[in-house]
Amino acid sequence: MMRLMGAMVLAALALLSADARAHDLQHTIRRGDAVVITVTFPDGMPFSFESFELFAESDSIPFQVGRSDAQGRIVFLPDSARTCRVRAFAHDGHGIDITFATEGWEALPDAQRAPLSRLTRILVGVALVFGLFGVLVLIFKGRT
Amino acid sequence: MHIPDGFISPKLYVPAYAVAIGLLAIAFRRLRRELREETIPLLAVMTALAFVLMLVAVPLPGGTSAHASGVAVLAVLFGPWIAFASCALVLLLQAMLFGAGGITTFPVNALAMGFAGSLVAWSTYRLLRTWRRPVALFLAGWLSVVTAAVLVAVALGVQPLLAHRADGTPLFFPFGLEITLPAIVLPHLVVGVGEGLLTVLIVQLSERVLPRRTP
Structure with missing residues (x-):
């Protein structure tokens, strides 16, 4: 048992x-x-x-x-x-x-x-904006 | 508010590209017709301002951040079409330089922030300017941000319905409208106040410094 x-x-x-x-x-x-x-x-x-x-x-x-x-x-x-x-x-x-x-x-x-710092890229962007509008001015001057 | 690449299905961004290219063609035609040589410097400055404003993230409660856009200022000073063209240029540069937004999502961002934002801001200003001009300017700014936020929330929120696997798993942005609408629109109700105040300040300042431009 x-x-x-x-x-x-x-x-x-x-x-x-x-x-x-x-x-x-x-x-x-x-x-x-x-x-x-x-x-x-x-x-x-x-x-x-x-x-x-x-x-x-x-x-x-x-x-x-x-x-x-x-x-x-x-x-x-x-x-x-x-x-x-x-x-x-x-x-x-x-x-x-x-x-x-x-x-x-x-x-x-x-x-x-990290190719460019953020501040550098902002400055590049602003410069590009002004550059493109500068080209616009030249186009206007060319017309007149 | 910029939607990044990979969040939007081709089912939405392909037709959005078609619409955006069509509207941009109209916008550039209007730009050539309406823009004068003497107004280009002011447009360049305001476009550069919009570029910078969209990159200045304001931290908000809940661990998120948002930004102003300057689109209403462009719309009030130059009309909705020129504002749309300028905003599209800003968004394209931001996508290429910062990865803010994206190339596939560019038309959705441009239509929401640039086209709808400008159109709503300009219409609000035109409708209310004779009543109380500062209020009209403020509401133009506020509504431009809120409208863009609603459209971005809808574009993201419909993604689970537009593109998913057989088991229902979303292939692109995973959250539905019930989540995106409050999560995106509510913070922008606050950001819109800043955009409204900025619109009043910048438009009135530009009129004080430069010859009156606004209609």
């Missing part, structure tokens, strides 16, 4: 432990080389907690979806994809849709990463 009861207890424990294993999640923590995309408004305000979709190469199904963090960062590990596309959306229509290479950024000179 005692043997039978012992066998039953062992069988119940075995079943319970199998059941517990099925609900268990394992995890590992390690550092990796992640790609970090920081999205901000022009005044530096972070594009925080907005949804994004990340696509590898030309896939139509995203391999990662989520939200940017409090500092407007989208962080991911690119695996084998050499180019990625990220789309980030806010409810009010702000957002980005960019395709970029996941490797080789360290080798790029600073000038290639």
